[in-house]
Amino acid sequence: MVDFSLTDEQMNLIEEIRAMGPELEKKSLEIDAAGDDHFDYSLVTQLAEQNLLTPIVPVRFGGRGFDYFTTALFIEEIGAICTGLAAVLCFNSHVGSIINMVGNEEQKETYLTLLTEKTPRLAAVALTESGAGSDVGAMTTTATFKDGKYLINGTKDYMINGAIADLTVCFAVLDPIRGRSTMVTFIVPGQAEGLEVGTLRNKMGLRYALTHEMIFRDVQVDPKNIIGDVGNGYMVVTQAIDRDKVMVGAAGVGLARSAYNKALAFAKERRQFGRSILENQAIAFEFAQMLAAIEAARMLVWKACWLIDHNADFTLASSFAKIAGTSVAQSVVSKAVDIVGGRAFLKGHPLEKLYRDAKFLSTAEGTNHIQKAIIASLL
Numbered sequence: 001m002v003d004f005s006l007t008d009e010q011m012n013l014i015e016e017i018r019a020m021g022p023e024l025e026k027k028s029l030e031i032d033a034a035g036d037d038h039f040d041y042s043l044v045t046q047l048a049e050q051n052l053l054t055p056i057v058p059v060r061f062g063g064r065g066f067d068y069f070t071t072a073l074f075i076e077e078i079g080a081i082c083t084g085l086a087a088v089l090c091f092n093s094h095v096g097s098i099i100n101m102v103g104n105e106e107q108k109e110t111y112l113t114l115l116t117e118k119t120p121r122l123a124a125v126a127l128t129e130s131g132a133g134s135d136v137g138a139m140t141t142t143a144t145f146k147d148g149k150y151l152i153n154g155t156k157d158y159m160i161n162g163a164i165a166d167l168t169v170c171f172a173v174l175d176p177i178r179g180r181s182t183m184v185t186f187i188v189p190g191q192a193e194g195l196e197v198g199t200l201r202n203k204m205g206l207r208y209a210l211t212h213e214m215i216f217r218d219v220q221v222d223p224k225n226i227i228g229d230v231g232n233g234y235m236v237v238t239q240a241i242d243r244d245k246v247m248v249g250a251a252g253v254g255l256a257r258s259a260y261n262k263a264l265a266f267a268k269e270r271r272q273f274g275r276s277i278l279e280n281q282a283i284a285f286e287f288a289q290m291l292a293a294i295e296a297a298r299m300l301v302w303k304a305c306w307l308i309d310h311n312a313d314f315t316l317a318s319s320f321a322k323i324a325g326t327s328v329a330q331s332v333v334s335k336a337v338d339i340v341g342g343r344a345f346l347k348g349h350p351l352e353k354l355y356r357d358a359k360f361l362s363t364a365e366g367t368n369h370i371q372k373a374i375i376a377s378l379l
């Protein structure tokens with residue numbers, strides 16, 4: 001049975017985040033204007049105090065025990081406030097769900113518990129390399145077994161939280177020639193010796209999310225920090241991305257909703273030719289179309305989460321949700337900028353930031369081209 005009603009707990013969660021919204025959004029605009037070369041802990045501290053940094057962690061490891069559906073509701077709310085913050089939370093969630101899905105009890109006890117501490121704990125994913133973007137199997141970061149430990153060597157790029165992470169999930173291959181069939185998933189503690197901060201990635205948008213190239217130079221990892229089996233890293237990463245890309249869709253729905261609301265408030269107030277611009281049918285119809293598109297994308301996100309939470313096949317649904325949520329973000333924010341006009345083009349206007357932030361979403365967690373390739377492979 002499908003049920004679209006939200007529980008009291010879910011409604012309370014939404015209210016809780018909406019109450020924090022104006023303050024967090026104001027701060028995120030200031031952070032965006034200041035550039036993306038430092039990390040402001042105030043936003044994540046506020047969430048950590050309410051155990052909302054990695055809420056997907058099960059209750060028995062100290063988390064809030066959110067299912068994917070509730071996580072998507074949460075990420076939509078955060079996406080409506082700050083896309084960079086949503087991205088930080090998505091990577092925490094990504095790491096939390098990998099450990100929860102594939103990790104053993106000891107790893108869960110140690111690392112999931114860490115992610116729920118009141119001191120904000122941040123997690124990073126070391127997957128992408130300069131020669132391995134969509135084609136992660138082409139990675140050249142190696143793990144070599146020596147004297148009872150693995151030594152990781154290589155350079156990972158675009159790592160959100162990379163320079164400030166308390167733990168990193170790193171993917172490396174035992175043999176670059178045999179590639180993905182030798183891929184291994186490692187948990188690397190944040191301050192591991194040999195883990196160096198490389199070039200800062202100055203970005204068009206998403207400035208809240210501190211992003212770096214990270215260099216692994218003989219980083220020693222104990223075999224007990226391997227998640228899953230040696231050689232099944234590719235399966236781990238694809239299964240995790242299949243789920244977590246839905247959260248990128250949810251963030252997109254939130255961004256679209258925020259852009260819609262800002263433009264609507266403006267259109268009601270702005271008077272030209274003796275009436276509000278919303279009184280022009282051309283403008284009102286734009287809002288009608290945007291609202292329908294946002295709702296359609298949200299339903300695809302909800303459906304994908306429902307399938308994940310009910311252990312049903314979600315492959316197509318998660319690709320639909322990712323494409324729909326991220327596309328609606330870009331199309332709605334573009335229309336919102338058109339409707340607000342010149343003001344929205346000025347630096348410091350919230351829509352100007354949302355417009356730049358929206359561009360990230362189609363690239364994240366498997367580009368939208370890759371989503372279409374997944375769908376096409378199932379035709």
Ligand SMILES: Cc1cc2nc3c(=O)[nH]c(=O)nc-3n(C[C@H](O)[C@H](O)[C@H](O)COP(=O)(O)OP(=O)(O)OC[C@H]3O[C@@H](n4cnc5c(N)ncnc54)[C@H](O)[C@@H]3O)c2cc1C
Nearest residue numbers: 125126127128133134135158159160363365367369370373
């Ligand atoms: C701000 C930001 C933060 C990021 N954070 C992280 C992070 O924390 N950790 C991490 O590991 N990575 C991270 N990434 C990397 C991100 O996951 C990659 O950018 C993404 O996977 C795409 O890889 P690429 O940029 O190398 O593009 P490429 O894979 O080189 O793709 C280039 C273009 O070709 C298209 N393309 C590629 N292959 C195909 C195909 N088979 N069919 C059709 N089209 C195709 C793509 O869709 C794209 O349009 C981040 C990226 C950004 C921009």
